[in-house]
Amino acid sequence: MEVTESRNIEDVTAPMGGPPVETDTRRRIVHAASTLLQRQGYESASVKLIAGAAKASPSSVYHFFPGGKQELAIEAMRYGAQEFSDLLTAGLSSSPDPAQATAACALLLADTLKESDWADGCPIAVTALETIGRVPGLQQAATEALVHWQELVTAKLESSGIAPAAARSLAGTVIGMLEGAELLSRVSGDDTPLREAAVHLAQLVRATPQV
Amino acid sequence: MEVTESRNIEDVTAPMGGPPVETDTRRRIVHAASTLLQRQGYESASVKLIAGAAKASPSSVYHFFPGGKQELAIEAMRYGAQEFSDLLTAGLSSSPDPAQATAACALLLADTLKESDWADGCPIAVTALETIGRVPGLQQAATEALVHWQELVTAKLESSGIAPAAARSLAGTVIGMLEGAELLSRVSGDDTPLREAAVHLAQLVRATPQV
């Protein structure tokens, strides 16, 4: 309560305008929470487990996140969403051709997932699905992330001459395809679905008329 | 295990056509478990909650499923997977044109989801994602369901002249697209992603060469 406020006022060294305050422990907690949420979801990623993974104690978690597990999860989802945005941006900017660029996103996701033993993929899918209609804060954070990712893809498609409406629609399908193919790949432990999704996404984008 | 088999053998009097069996407790438990697993996942669908939804008591759950929650979840996933197979079969057989047929699956899914307040969709996605690498029985049941659904789509595509390899690959993308678009639709509470997925799936199938 007052703890958070006074800390915000006095911590002049922290980055202005950014979200709360940046401590090493705090950052480790958010990072561990993000990883564990995407690995096993909201319910089975316990506060003690997260704290342990962050080499912190449960009291530190509640010190930095007075709102408890839900507040931590929301920030962890935002953190993970930003990381995923970076992955999308990297993929999208890897080629001027929008078809190759979207395919690159799928391939990049496949590589990242496989290299991390199917851990580092979409950071919000499990948590979001799990808490639909039951933890509004999480569902809203997930929706915002999905919208943002779709906007990234939309911008790329528009920039290569695809009409705005078609670009937005196609971008939704691209994000959906990535999410679905990732699900198949993670469950089956095989990156084939993501690699074939890359091919089909490229076909789909290539077939969309450019103005 | 033996419990299930012996019951199936002896239970010749109950289910067939006669007067309404007052309590088929076991079936109600499986049905309730299937619904709750797809609504909120494995961890937060507690045994007591499932039993309550099935108008049964926890001891009944452990009577019919000595293997506990995991054994129940596996059977509930198989049950739900069969229901989803029926939905896919209905969609696929709605048109001789494979493009229209796959699109129909997405639209059928969109309708089913929306009418049920985003509850009755893919019965395994949440549970499968949540337990990857931690509950092998569930992961395997999920993989089997996904493979079976992919085979249903593959058969439809092959039957309309698409080469086997291309059909299999495309079918994987179809299932992935359905899963991903459902995720977007459920999280955002909007059936637009599924409806646009229908359009793009039809485009994709139509663009695949037939022999």
Add this chain to the structure above:
DNA sequence: TATAGTCTGGATCGAACGTTCCAACCAGAA
């Protein structure tokens, strides 16, 4: 050094978890 405020380790709370246990129930056979 002393002081004040920030952070942390560990014990602890009540609630809920999966599971077990047992007495009661209910049908059909003797």
Add this chain to the structure above:
DNA sequence: TTCTGGTTGGAACGTTCGATCCAGACTATA
């Protein structure tokens, strides 16, 4: 009736959950 075996309701087990508390360890300023 009595017996028997499958079924049920409810209490209770130990564990773990999210969350709280507090004494002490930090860190920075004086």
